[in-house]
Amino acid sequence: MGAFGPMKTTFPILLLVMVRAVAPAQSVFEQRHAEVVRVASDERDRSFSTITAKLKTGNDVPYALAMLDSLTKDEAIGGMFYSYSLIGCYLHTQDLLPDSLKRKVREAYRTRTMYRGDTENHWVMYYTGLYLAAQTWPDEEGSRWFNGRSSSENFQEARDWLDHWITISSTRGQGEFDSPTYITTFMTPMVVLYDFALDPVMKKKAQMMLDLLFVDFAAEHLQGNYGGGHSRDYPEDIINPLAAPSTFWAWLYFGEPGFPPWVETRYRPRHRSGWEPVFGAVSSYRLPDIIYRIATDRTTPYVHTETKRVRNVIRFGKELNPPAFKYTYVTKNYILGSLHGGILQPIQQHTWDVTYVSDKPNNTIFTLHPFYSGKELAMFFPEEEKFLSDEVDRYHKVYTNPNKWNSSSPYEQTFQHKNALIVLYHIEQGVKQPHINGFFPKNLDEFVRNASGWIFCRAGGTYVAIYPLKPYQWMEEEVNWRLRSHELNNGFVVEVGSLDEDGSFEAFQKRLRLKKPEYSGFDSNRTVEYITRNGDRMKFTFGGERVLNGRHHSFKEYGFFNGPFVQSKLGSGVIRMKYKNQTRTLNFNNVSLVDTP
Amino acid sequence: MKSFACSILLLMLFLGVAVLEARQSTVYASVVSTKLFVVGAPNPQTGLFYQKTSDDTLWQHTGRNNIRAFGVDVHTPSKGNVLCIASGNGVHQSVDGGKTWKITTGWRITEVLSVAIDPRAAKTLYCSTPYGVYKTTDGGTTWNERTNGMGTIFVQTVTIDRNNPERLYCATEEGVYRSEDGAGTWKKTGLHVGGVRSLAQHPVNSDVLFVGTDDFGIYATTNGGKYWEKMAAGLDHVAFYTMVFDPTNPDVMYAGGYSTGVYKSVDGGKSWQRMNDGLTNLNVHAIAVDPTNGNRVYAGTMFGGIFKSENGGTTWRYAGLSGAQVWTMTVQPF
Numbered sequence: 001m002g003a004f005g006p007m008k009t010t011f012p013i014l015l016l017v018m019v020r021a022v023a024p025a026q027s028v029f030e031q032r033h034a035e036v037v038r039v040a041s042d043e044r045d046r047s048f049s050t051i052t053a054k055l056k057t058g059n060d061v062p063y064a065l066a067m068l069d070s071l072t073k074d075e076a077i078g079g080m081f082y083s084y085s086l087i088g089c090y091l092h093t094q095d096l097l098p099d100s101l102k103r104k105v106r107e108a109y110r111t112r113t114m115y116r117g118d119t120e121n122h123w124v125m126y127y128t129g130l131y132l133a134a135q136t137w138p139d140e141e142g143s144r145w146f147n148g149r150s151s152s153e154n155f156q157e158a159r160d161w162l163d164h165w166i167t168i169s170s171t172r173g174q175g176e177f178d179s180p181t182y183i184t185t186f187m188t189p190m191v192v193l194y195d196f197a198l199d200p201v202m203k204k205k206a207q208m209m210l211d212l213l214f215v216d217f218a219a220e221h222l223q224g225n226y227g228g229g230h231s232r233d234y235p236e237d238i239i240n241p242l243a244a245p246s247t248f249w250a251w252l253y254f255g256e257p258g259f260p261p262w263v264e265t266r267y268r269p270r271h272r273s274g275w276e277p278v279f280g281a282v283s284s285y286r287l288p289d290i291i292y293r294i295a296t297d298r299t300t301p302y303v304h305t306e307t308k309r310v311r312n313v314i315r316f317g318k319e320l321n322p323p324a325f326k327y328t329y330v331t332k333n334y335i336l337g338s339l340h341g342g343i344l345q346p347i348q349q350h351t352w353d354v355t356y357v358s359d360k361p362n363n364t365i366f367t368l369h370p371f372y373s374g375k376e377l378a379m380f381f382p383e384e385e386k387f388l389s390d391e392v393d394r395y396h397k398v399y400t401n402p403n404k405w406n407s408s409s410p411y412e413q414t415f416q417h418k419n420a421l422i423v424l425y426h427i428e429q430g431v432k433q434p435h436i437n438g439f440f441p442k443n444l445d446e447f448v449r450n451a452s453g454w455i456f457c458r459a460g461g462t463y464v465a466i467y468p469l470k471p472y473q474w475m476e477e478e479v480n481w482r483l484r485s486h487e488l489n490n491g492f493v494v495e496v497g498s499l500d501e502d503g504s505f506e507a508f509q510k511r512l513r514l515k516k517p518e519y520s521g522f523d524s525n526r527t528v529e530y531i532t533r534n535g536d537r538m539k540f541t542f543g544g545e546r547v548l549n550g551r552h553h554s555f556k557e558y559g560f561f562n563g564p565f566v567q568s569k570l571g572s573g574v575i576r577m578k579y580k581n582q583t584r585t586l587n588f589n590n591v592s593l594v595d596t597p
Numbered sequence: 598m599k600s601f602a603c604s605i606l607l608l609m610l611f612l613g614v615a616v617l618e619a620r621q622s623t624v625y626a627s628v629v630s631t632k633l634f635v636v637g638a639p640n641p642q643t644g645l646f647y648q649k650t651s652d653d654t655l656w657q658h659t660g661r662n663n664i665r666a667f668g669v670d671v672h673t674p675s676k677g678n679v680l681c682i683a684s685g686n687g688v689h690q691s692v693d694g695g696k697t698w699k700i701t702t703g704w705r706i707t708e709v710l711s712v713a714i715d716p717r718a719a720k721t722l723y724c725s726t727p728y729g730v731y732k733t734t735d736g737g738t739t740w741n742e743r744t745n746g747m748g749t750i751f752v753q754t755v756t757i758d759r760n761n762p763e764r765l766y767c768a769t770e771e772g773v774y775r776s777e778d779g780a781g782t783w784k785k786t787g788l789h790v791g792g793v794r795s796l797a798q799h800p801v802n803s804d805v806l807f808v809g810t811d812d813f814g815i816y817a818t819t820n821g822g823k824y825w826e827k828m829a830a831g832l833d834h835v836a837f838y839t840m841v842f843d844p845t846n847p848d849v850m851y852a853g854g855y856s857t858g859v860y861k862s863v864d865g866g867k868s869w870q871r872m873n874d875g876l877t878n879l880n881v882h883a884i885a886v887d888p889t890n891g892n893r894v895y896a897g898t899m900f901g902g903i904f905k906s907e908n909g910g911t912t913w914r915y916a917g918l919s920g921a922q923v924w925t926m927t928v929q930p931f
Binding site: 078079113115116117118123127142143146147148149157160161164312314315316320382383384385386387391394 | 629630632661662663664665667685686689697698699700703704707708710727728749750751770794811836838855880882899900922
């Protein structure tokens, strides 16, 4: 028997086993992929994604061509959303377009203002669009472009910025990180860039960024829900997590939740009018199996930490991009996750929540301080501080609303250890909206406000206990109960459990009824000490130290990623994914990816 | 003979009118947005607008639409052939009087709040951004960061000294900085308050400067920034976004800001009086005085468009661009 003798028989068997393990997921993915394109091709909304679907399937082609024609005629439309999706649609369908329409598409890049915008997602869309447009129509003079710059100037500028963004995102994280809403605005440009970048290095970088975006999501994913803290999200999605656009991507790539997002009426699907995942469905990018496994295997609970960055602080700050620290505990029943607190993103921050698996909507519980200020906005935007709140309110609608469900606040901080969390509030006198809001869905299976001070909630197999430090009011609203407290120095201790961890709901309550946080003198020392039901001693001072079992809790240990599935040292540019015996290493320093075995 | 004389008279009248027409000034206004603005959405027209002083409420648009145009500067010696817009996307430049435009800056220069063209060398431009100051000497082909001595700070405006193009002033979040070497190095002046929003230089004595601040009222210096004095008691905590001298009479000044309407001084900034008759939006971000007629004054408001006075601010009337957030205005004598 030669050296390779045993392999002759075992290798094919192993291969067969591996193919069998992978094939169902992949073939089902291909079915979902086809289904998205098919369903989108029946939609009548005027968008480049549905036009792409119609032209790709051959369904409703005259209508698609008419829509594309109207979108190239309507001069009021332009900007970064338009730019990247127009070129994406064009590159996917150019063989099917009449020459006259091709010329109109080209002309749009001369006549429109492709405004670059002022957020990270805007720039990703703008520069992806510019890169591909300049690549598609090279060697043209500045007079042929909306910005007066030649094809080569545009291409070089776009390439340089994309390189810059990929570098900072793979070493220090995104500024608009982990957003259930804005994930679409990063995923879609990257799949289009991956499909059409002619430069193999840029194509590889786009592939690696997609892997990074997906694994970042996968590690905090639970059956379609994007768990943990979010840099930006809309209130409708915060209180109803499966209504977020991220659910569409989860369904398409992870196969969860178990139903297509567009058929579920229980979730007000904001994404119904946004079929951008069509660009994913028609893309040649394929999700690595390891990321699929990371997204879906919830056999063992785990802690996953990350470091991200705050978007550019242009005034009133000491650092351009301070770090944002993220802690997430993931089980098969729920995710408890938190950002460390303070202003990490203006307008739409979501600092902490517990999101649980449920067959009902509004499957989340959280608290916040509904802070707003012109100064907060002026930290990030160059317009006049005294007008910014009103201006932002005009298009984000709820920024100054006292009942809003998204907010960053300098008066909110968290400390989490596994399935226990302490969130503290120290609201200064004179601050607008000096109160705290808490969201509790009305469709909980069981709900108890116990004399011990604990609020107990059960949703399916998930148990949540919340101990408010100070008095509060209880208000009934359409889909939820609102906890409101006007105590300026306040906080909550949160413990989350499950049937697996605690047995019955009664047993969970019984364990906690005997436990009380220690917070005497809180108004002056702003310190809470609490021993979790698992025996861990947490001590947290607002604006001060976080201590776990007598040891200082250091954010340095969070790494860029640190968890059983994803590890990366902050600033290294090397991200290692691990699932059982599989690994995939993204090395952005030399633009390589290595799989083992 | 009589008919010949009449013809000559008519011709002279016509020529006279034509000359008067030719002498009309041009008013420029940069509009950041309107109340209906949403990033990335179909938006009402914004950007750079201009009109002749006789155009009443009619404004023409030039350059790109919806670029978040914060600032505008016009090269007076070329009679407006060279003009620049400071915008969210960078510095837009035209060298043919607005017929064609080019964004001269790349991705590193963004959220440009002001631009200044060296009147003696139109290819030398400065721009201010939340990340500092940038300079080009080749008409925008290459831009270089010029923050030595200043650091990466929020710079609202950059102003070229009217008598010495190597001397520059910057209004910043941390006070006023001065350069003596064309932005090669910067030194902080003696102003001890921050949040400086606007800077005006005296039309005759260039050592006299006034600044408007976000929360601390008006300060002035008579020695090029060495010492500053708080002006106008009673306006201590008022935010002033704009300050200008009447170029035809240096004792006359105008200032506007948050809920202020227009303040006027006729004694070189020592005392101020509110002049708001007819001004229905009191949030004033831009004021400009016609250099050929000091009584003609324009006020650009926050989301209220433009107002005009023909009597030195005594009365105002609406002058167009309804709902516009007007950031900067200038009137040029051509």
